[in-house]
Amino acid sequence: AGGHTGDVASMVLLPQVVNICRGRKSSLTGGPVHVVAAGGMYSGRTLAAAMALGAEGVWVGTRFVACEEAGAGPYHKRLLTKTDYTDTIKTTIYTGRPMRVNASKFVVDWESxxxxxxxxxxxxxxxxxxFGSQEKVEERPFLMGQAAGAIDEVKxxxxIVDEMVGQAHELLAGASKMLVAKL
Incomplete structure (x- = not known):
């Protein structure tokens, strides 16, 4: 749903997870362990980067909160399109667990x-x-990751999927042309 958080950035964590999972078998299926990247996945560029780092797929949160079919309300979707990269904040005030939300005055006051x-x-x-006790809309938790800063419209x-896959395909195909064989 976007806004779930950890302490290690995806670009740092992902290659390590891929290394750990390489050659492992699932105790549930007996098949290989598949790595799905999450955190900051919002475009074809981030999809291509995740694939280049060894992920077999991506989990997209915040970008899909700002899609027409999402259950998020109009206010939440509008916030996502107006948020920049620094307008989110980690907090535990709503659930006791870390989550990233819109940096409203209410949350910033609690956290600072x-x-x-x-x-x-x-x-x-x-x-x-x-969670759910806020009467004022500006005090409610509007979950969103830092990817919100890259979202400028609800689609x-x-x-969104077509755009992400198309752009990733184009980037990965172009990147392979830049590789030069070692002599």
Missing amino acids: KRQDEIQKMLVQGKLPAP PAKA
């Missing part, structure tokens, strides 16, 4: 001025701003 309060509440098993899902 009330860290001690957040930690005390979480240790007690309480959530500072439980049909098919158009």
Whole structure:
């Protein structure tokens, strides 16, 4: 759904995961372990990069939140098209687990001025701003990854997929032409 987060960037983590999974068999199927890249996947360029790093597919979150078929509301979709790369923030106030959301004044206030309060509440098993308890729209959690900064319009899902696959194909085909055999 976009906004799920970790501490290691996809471009750093992905090659290591591919190395670890190479040659492994799934205990569930007995077949090979397939690597699917996630985090920052929003365009043909990111798809091509993930494939070049060894992924066999990608999991697209934030980009599909801004598709016509997504269940996100109009406000959320509009936010995604107006967000830049620095307009998101990691927080635990809604669920107790790290998530990336729109950097609203409400969330920024919690994260910049009330860290001690957040930690005390979480240790007690309480959530500072439980998911779904916000009456004001600007206090609600609008999940989105940093890829939101690259999204400027809401499109049909098919158009997004066609664009991503077409661009990735073009880039990967072009990249192979740049390779020169060693003599």
